[in-house]
Amino acid sequence: MVAEHGLPETLILNGEQRIRGIAEQFGMDYLGVTVSRDTTLQMTPRGDLETVWGTDRVPDEAVVFVTEMPRLYSLPVGAGRDKSARERVVIAELDRERGAAVISLPALGPSPRRRLGNFIATVVSALNDSSTEPFERTRGLLVVRDGDTEYVLATSNFGRIRLTAGMVRGNRPWRLIPTLTGMTAAAAAAASFGIFFSTIWSMANALSPWRLAAISILSMILASLWLIVNNRLWQRTADTPRQRARLYNTATVCTVAFSGVVLYAGLFIATLIAAMTVIDETFLSSQLGFQAGLNNYLQLAWLATSMGIFAGALGSSADSHDDVLRATYGYRERLRRRASESATSGEMSESR
Template sequence: MPRQITLVAERGLPFTLAGQVADEVREAVSAATGEPVRLECTGGALTLDDDGEIHLSHSIAATADKSDLVLFFTELPRLEHGRPAPAEIDTERSAGIISIPACGTVALPQRVAHLSIACLVGLLAGDTDDAAFRSAESRRRRWHIDDERQGKRTLVAASRWGWALLVMGMMRVNRPWRLVSTLKGVIAAAAATASFGIFYTSIWQMATTIHPWRLVLITAFAVTLMATWLIVANRLWESGGGRAVWNRLYNTVTVCTVLTGVATMYVGLYLLTFVAGLVVIDTGFMTEKIGRPAALSSFLLLAWLATSMGIVAGALGSSTDSYDAILRATFGERERERRKRQSEQEDPQDERGR
């Protein structure tokens, strides 16, 4: 009789990845163990404890009873002894967890499939020396065997690269490029201000005389100002709660996510301003006003300065955008939403128990 494996994945990226790797995982596990395997994917949410962490002991009750093995895919980060934990298995519960963010961003399906195979083989074989199980290890991460809890094995990143992968993976889950679509007020204010650069000759003269390094500094200032304003105005900064490690992690990801989103908006606005300048401004007229022959570089510099001006002005419009939409781009808020839904699900059960 074939062994039953169920991949329980949260909606979004985890569920997409579960569908992508299912066939590869099933074939590889069957080949490694020498027995037939049936694998199915299903949606589901993991349970958070009082500290906001995910543990198998809190989540296994929500899985299918008929499954021989259960492997959870979650978008939330996991830490073990203060270090990133990409995966965990518990042979006593025949279950495991894979934290998608800890797998990074490059070749994500391949990394998730590799970890899934190692976890499932480890659960089936129960042998910590199994080659497929140990294949998840590298110079930067090792399986940690819990002496206090029988059967628990956690893959722990033992280098700064593990933190870098985790932050990049969390940014990938946040999808910073989608943050741009929520900043309609910012984009409108930035575009309106940038358009002044196309019509005011004094800005033409300034843009073509400023040294490029000064323009770099102006750009860095504009992007940083916009990102800071978005974080402060929308109260995205995590603090308090007695979770210093988690707060630092969430804040780092929030800063990187917002900076990436603002940089994406900057590039898009720059291209639009550059094209608009080419269409509207006559080359001969620009030559007359700036006192030198106008070239393509003149339009590039003009778009550069005008875009930076627009981004600074756009920060003033950030408070008019959707607060909820911006807030959902942070992991801290998504964790709070999970705990709220979890509490709402538990309350009716408590009422029925009475």
């Protein structure tokens, strides 16, 4: 087993006992897990996976590489059950001559732990008996041979949604929130402004729930856009093939939006608690001109939080650019390409 550093490494190491059982099931000796920490799975200029196994391997050895790289394959017109030329999600790639396979973790969805174990068993079974029967027994899979490589594709249209969700899971958006210290500080400061000024109290009470909801949605959209643009998270098609760039950008938007929603919810709760602690109900009633209740505190916290998110977007300029980039697939794509270019230049230098 070879696992890329990150989520593949975590899942493989946690499920090592099950993988050992899979090896024993097929009469194989389990050689352990190799974690690729300093290098990632590289690609050729046209986007194919570079070979990750050596040519001097033991003949009876089987290598399974788990990567976080999303993969797509264009089916020709009339191939398989799909009669249109569409790109299908690649779950695995097999090279039987070398006894090796690559599994794309994002294709297994946002909760890949169990599916990964099952799919490793299926891949090892296919490598062991040199047929596609193990995949044919699994519903929703199609095997296409292209040269020496066999591509295991998801035939369902839901496969693209599952892939995107898996990519967001691979980004681990909850790790993005602690890095947004500037955004959080600015948002909290602006939200506290609404707690201490009675004008905001009256405005919050005058706005309808629909308008408050619209303001909150607008604030999160603008904050997400600012975060993406300011940190140059958008992947351009000039740097990356169009389909992969579209996948990366979709995953980035979902990752940033998820982080924004969590930040908004946390700030709302903190603002509500602060408002109920600082503003006495009797004083709030005197300022509004009627008996105030929990609903008025909720509206105040709602508007103050939206104001805070607006200001927090500008505060995100102070956050670490590298920390934000690490939560995107586009950044890891650039690392792969640099590694591939370095390896190519190194080979050329040696040949000279």
